[in-house]
Amino acid sequence: MHSGTTDLSTFPALPGGGSLVTDGDELHASDLGNLVDRRPAAILHPRSTADVAVTTAWCARNDVPLRAHGTLHTTGGQALCSSGGVQVDTRSLDLIHAITDEHAEVEAGVLLRDVVWHAWLRGLRMTSGPTGYLQLTTGGVLSVGGISSVHGEGSIIDRVQAVEVVTPTGAVRWCTPQRNSALFRAVLGGLGCAGIITRARLALTPVPPRARVYDAHFSSLQEAVDTARVLIGHDEVDDLLIRWSAPHRDRYQLRFSAYHHPDRPPDDAHLLRGLDVRPQTWDISYWEFAISTDTRYEPFVTAGWNRVHKVWADYFLPDRALDGFLAATMPEVTELDLSETSIGLLFPHRRASFTRPGLRVPDDDLVWLFDLLSDGVGQTDPFWLPDRLRRNQRWRRRAESMGGTLYPIGTDLDPDSHELVLPHPERMVAEDPCFR
Helix, strand or coil, X not given: CCCCCCCCCXXXXXXXXXXXXXCCHHHCEECCCCCCEECCCEEEECCCHHHHHHHHHHHHHCCCCEEEECCCCCCCCCCCCCCCCEEEXXXXXXXEEEECCCEEEEECCCEHHHHHHHHHHCCEEECCCCCCCCCCEHHHHHHHCCCCCECCCCCHHHXXXXXXXXXXXXXXXXXXCCCCHHHHHHHCCCCCCCCXXXXXXXXXXXXXXXXXXXXXXXXXXXXXXXXXXXXXXXXCCCEEEXXXXXXXXXXXXXXXXXXXXXXXXXXXXXXXXXXXXXXXXXXXXXXXXXXXXXXHHHHHHHCCHHHCCEEXXXXXEEHHHHHHHHHHHHHHCCCCCCCCCCEEEEEEEEHHHCCCCXXXXXXXXXXXXXXXXXXXXXXXCCCHHHHHHHHHHHHHHHHHHCCCEECCCCCXXXXXXXXXXXXXXXHHHHHCHHHC
16 A cells, blocks of 8 residues: 655656656646545656656556546546556647548547547548547547447447557557457556556548438437437437437437438438438538537536536446336436536447447447436535435446446446556556566
């Protein structure tokens, strides 16, 4: 167990030109949840993989806790180092090394927004689809999994071709499904516990320039889910999700899209066959579609949304259990759980598309990610926070009893649910030679 005090007098020179911060307000570290606050002994701003490697090796030799983070878009302290350790801020690893017709090779601190933009300039998109919110680092997303609204491609880590990893002892390894394969599997969705991703190669695929967006509204969440199942069965739309928020918390929006060329628009009647819906439709560029969540949240972030308390509930559920979970859970959702910035989401995905073991997903032909992203904007109820935390405990037990699993970006402070501090790297190295 680390004592909480760290002697940095022997900290090595940084070969890549990075910097080590040892004082100032920056050392009071919290993530987007603003519930967990830890003060590391130092924060590393690396400029190269070598900076991360020498820091990691020094921490391993001196039994100093180490943790890496990107934009800290988790809500339970998942990316925070224990007090007295060294926090690696990967956002300074921000170079795009290559965009080809097959892949994007980028450093861990490159934002997904920049990956999507530079791919789009070449008529390409991320094969997996990007996350809805793009102000996230590549390395951070790959450490948790990454979910998009493209329902047939699995998670973002399922379309990663290669990663550069700094192991817990400071070695640098390039990993693919064939080379250093155990380490490749361990770091993708591994919450940083098996090593620090410093560079990644993401698969790209051609994308038509336009997206036709369809918005259908329902007074019943079950109706929206049933309609989504029909669309997935047709397998003809590209993106699909369900969302709801205040002030219309009893109004559920099913949004789906079809990418197309301007001279070959989608056949709406064919796409909507068998459905009793009349969605609103419009055409926008793929880029506009990809950044729509960023556009919506920009004014909230400017107004201080990043600094309020957030309690997120995030669970994967098998399709066979979804209806029962929603029937038990949705009556418990009140006006305190939703606001203009607090949103509910459902993402359906084909189970066969998930191939990486680091992301635990239920067994069923179809799985759903349920998100209720509550925040404290405008809340004055003194019991808002403890009630939301108890809500999450109750919902997590319910999801697990129905065969569900935890998607580890949310607010679950139970130490058994996901490791928050790098666990005994020397044991990992001893148990698997590929980590050396």
